Amino acid sequence: MMILRYTGASPYVRKVRIASSVLGLDDKIELSTVNLDDESDRLRGENPLGKVPALIAEDGAVYYDSRVILEYLDHVAGGGRILPRDTAARFAALRLQALCDGILDASLLLVYENRYRPGEMRVQSWIDRQAGKVARGLAALEASAPRLIGTPDVGQITLACMLGYRDLRFDEGWRTTHPRLHAWHDAFAAQVPAFAATKFTG
Ligand SMILES: N[C@@H](CCC(=O)N[C@@H](CS)C(=O)NCC(=O)O)C(=O)O
Structure with missing residues (x-):
């Protein structure tokens, strides 16, 4: 085990x-x-x-x-399932994962800023810098939301988890400003039951 x-x-x-x-x-x-x-x-x-x-x-x-x-x-699991064997598909999946992990990292820094750093020690320019990574990342994803066919790859799994984390810790505003990502999120949720099953309910 x-x-x-x-x-x-x-x-x-x-x-x-x-x-x-x-x-x-x-x-x-x-x-x-x-x-x-x-x-x-x-x-x-x-x-x-x-x-x-x-x-x-x-x-x-x-x-x-x-x-x-x-x-x-x-x-x-035998290889080539969520990490495609095909070179182009593999690097596309890895890059998507890196982008979504990066948005998550910036989001988490913003959450930790609120949770652990006293208000008088916060530096607005640094907060804005993290928010910029999130905004640019979401815009790039909206412009080229990945196609969802068959088994999701590491990039698509990370994208779904990143959007779920935005819902959990921020607000759901990204849905109206990023309609293609909203549709993508809902399609992923319908196709992958584990997404709903792992939703944090506190
Ligand atoms: N790059 C890491 C990030 C992991 C991470 O930051 N996890 C958070 C929880 S969401 C954590 O353990 N934070 C505790 C800490 O930073 O001390 C990964 O992909 O696993």
Whole structure:
């Protein structure tokens, strides 16, 4: 049995859970919850970065981050499933994943800014810089939303999780300003049951 160290709200963990479902690996992965703010949580021994997701493989090796775990799960499932073998499709999927992970990273920094940094220490220009990454990223995605055919790839899984995280922590305004992404999100939700099943409800 593999063990997934996780928190319910993490969009990066959600990537892994959706990938696991799509690849038919759910019954091979046990979920183990983490308290990210607890310094005694054993996560910091498993992943020196102290971040989720971390996946403990059957041989005891620990894999992180979500990109590495998705590639590992694809390998366990036989390869070429969520990480296409075709070179052009593979690099398109990896680039889409990088863009959506980057939007997530900027979004998370904004959330952590509010959560951990006292108001008087905030620097507006730095906040604006992160918001710019999000706005430009969403605009680029709206201009070229990927086609959804067959098994979703790592890029599409990450796009869905990124949009879900915007809904969770920000507001749903992106839906009206980005109608093609809105339609894409709904099509993904209809096609991939694990998306609804992994929605964080707090
Ligand atoms: N690039 C990493 C990002 C993981 C990440 O930032 N996870 C957050 C939860 S959403 C976390 O563990 N934060 C705790 C911390 O940064 O100390 C991945 O793709 O797995």
